[in-house]
Every structure is written in structure tokens, then in C-alpha cells.
Amino acid sequence: EIVMTQSPATLSVSPGETATLSCRASESVSSYYIAWYQQKPGQAPRLLMYDASTRATDIPGRFSGSGSGTEFTLTISSLQSEDFAVYYCQHYKNWPPAFGQGTRVEI
Amino acid sequence: DVQLLESGGGLVQPGGSLRLSCAASGFTFSSHAMGWVRQAPGKGLEWVSALSGSGGFTYYTDSVRGRFTISRDTSTDTLYLQMNNLRAEDTAIYYCTKLGYGVNYPSDHWGQGTLVTVSS
Numbered sequence: 366e367i368v369m370t371q372s373p374a375t376l377s378v379s380p381g382e383t384a385t386l387s388c389r390a391s392e393s394v395s396s397y398y399i400a401w402y403q404q405k406p407g408q409a410p411r412l413l414m415y416d417a418s419t420r421a422t423d424i425p426g427r428f429s430g431s432g433s434g435t436e437f438t439l440t441i442s443s444l445q446s447e448d449f450a451v452y453y454c455q456h457y458k459n460w461p462p463a464f465g466q467g468t469r470v471e472i
Numbered sequence: 473d474v475q476l477l478e479s480g481g482g483l484v485q486p487g488g489s490l491r492l493s494c495a496a497s498g499f500t501f502s503s504h505a506m507g508w509v510r511q512a513p514g515k516g517l518e519w520v521s522a523l524s525g526s527g528g529f530t531y532y533t534d535s536v537r538g539r540f541t542i543s544r545d546t547s548t549d550t551l552y553l554q555m556n557n558l559r560a561e562d563t564a565i566y567y568c569t570k571l572g573y574g575v576n577y578p579s580d581h582w583g584q585g586t587l588v589t590v591s592s
Contacts, residue, residue, distance in 0.1 A: 400578035402517075409567055409582040410509075410517065416493055421580065458574050460531045464517040 367391050367456050371465035378470060384441040386468045388432075388454035396433035398458035404467075405450045413452075414439065441470070474581045481586030488558050488590070494551040494568030494583055500544045500585040501549040502527070505571040508542065508553050509579065510564035510588075520566070521553060524573045531575060535561070558590045 368391040378384050388399070402410040413423040414430040417437055427442040442450055446452040449472060452463040480492040492508070507522035521533040521542040530542050542556040551568055565587050569579035 398576065402579075404517075409584055410579075411582070412578055412580050415578040415580075455517075455578065457578055460522070460575060460576065461519045461533055463519070466516050 366461065366469050367394065367458065369454055369456055369465035371452075371454055371468050373468060374466070375471060378444055379472065380444050380446060382444055384446055384448075384450055384462070384470050386439040386441075386452055386454075386470070388437040388439070388465050390437070390456055393413045393434045394456045394458045398456050399430070399432065399437050399438045400455045400457060401428075401430060402453045402455065402464075403448075403450050404453065410453065441447045444470070474570060476570060476581060476583035478566065478568050478583045478586040481566065481588045482553075483487070483589045483591065484558055485592050486559060486590055489554070489556045490558065490588060492537060492553040492555065492566055492568075492586060492588070494553075496549045496551065496568075499570065501544070502546045504573060505575050505577065506544065506551045507531075507569050507571060507575070507579070509567045509569055509582075510562075511567070511585075512561075512564040515564075518564075522571070523551070525573050529575075555588070558588075560590050562588060563590045564588060 370389045402415040418430040439453040451467045475497045479559045505525045508520040539557045565585040567585045568583040570581040571577045
């Protein structure tokens with residue numbers, strides 16, 4: 366069973382700055398089976414990125430993803446007020462498609 | 473537009489049962505894998521169960537295997553989760569999610585969630 370570990374747990378940034386979120390898999394998931402989700406308080410998660418670096422529909426270009434093997438990164442450039450939320454990485458290489466524990470991006 | 477609308481949550485005593493429903497629209501339901509993800513209060517996301525696009529394969533997390541059953545009705549485009557012998561640790565918001573053509577795809581759409589509370 367693949368375990369996903371995210372860091373840091375909380376990231377404090379200011380609007381306009383860049384946030385870099387990390388995600389590590391306990392074994393290789395290549396570069397195709399990683400997704401990132403955004404969740405705001407009281408809302409369902411929303412798919413941001415899939416296949417590690419492909420933006421989902423209607424996701425703005427300030428979100429970018431990278432990585433392969435076991436190390437992955439979500440970068441949010443020029444943070445907007447609406448970007449303050451919790452972000453989860455997930456592998457979907459096999460069952461169970463585990464999530465990381467989340468990174469909270471706060472002001 | 474894709475829509476997923478969950479129902480069936482509520483308060484139930486330990487050992488009780490509930491059946492969650494997810495009414496789907498806006499896509500070819502019988503072609504996509506579907507699943508349930510839960511989130512305990514103040515906690516992260518956890519996959520509970522998934523059903524392959526063909527409907528022939530089911531998947532469960534270890535803690536619910538033997539107690540929960542996932543199924544679908546392609547005549548009404550509805551996904552179900554039958555939950556038996558509920559425990560306090562099953563308390564969570566349960567989200568219905570649409571995957572790609574198999575379970576090795578991301579969840580590209582989510583419902584708004586339905587709250588299940590297991591308590592005496």
C-alpha cells in the first residue's frame with residue numbers, strides 16, 4: 366500500500382507570493398498517477414492537477430505541478446486570496462488511491 | 473454539466489445501517505468508475521470504496537470491507553453505498569466522486585457530501 370506524505374503541514378504566505386507544496390510517495394508512482402486537490406472550508410475537494418503536471422479544466426495558470434518517481438511539487442505563483450485553502454496530493458496508481466494528510470496554505 | 477447529488481446521511485446508532493445514494497447526471501454514468509471518499513470531522517480525505525466502469529469490480533478500504541457494499545443502478549444513474557454494522561469511527565462526510573474510465577484515474581468531479589454520524 367502506497368503512503369503519501371505532504372510537507373509542510375501549514376504554509377504561511379502573503380498574497381502575491383509563491384507557495385511550494387511537497388508530496389512524497391512511499392514508492393514510485395511514475396509521473397502519471399499523481400493528482401492535487403484544493404479544498405476550501407465547507408466545500409468538497411476540487412481537482413487541480415492530474416498526471417502530476419496537467420491542469421484540470423478551468424484551473425488558472427498560476428497553478429503548476431512537477432515531479433516524478435516519489436517526489437512531487439505543487440507550485441502556486443502570485444497567490445490570490447481565493448487560493449488560501451487545504452491542498453491534498455493523491456496517487457491513483459493502484460488501490461487504495463491514498464491521499465496525503467494535506468497542507469494548509471494560510472495568510 | 474456533471475452533477476453528483478448525495479443523500480441518505482443522518483444520525484444512526486452504533487451497529488445500525490444506512491444507505492447512501494448519489495444521483496449522477498451530465499455524463500455517461502455506465503462508462504465511468506465511481507466511488508466514495510469520506511472525511512472525518514477536522515481530518516483528511518480517505519477512500520472508502522470504488523466501482524469500476526464496467527461495474528464488474530469493487531474495491532474497499534480494509535476498515536469497511538465486509539460491512540459496506542457499493543453498487544449502482546444504470547437505469548437511474550445512481551450510485552449506492554450500503555453501510556452496515558456502523559461504528560463511531562465511520563462518522564464523516566461522505567463524498568460521491570466520478571473517476572475516469574477506471575479506478576486508476578483521478579476524481580474529476582465531487583458531490584457536495586452527506587454527513588453520517590454514528591453515535592448513541
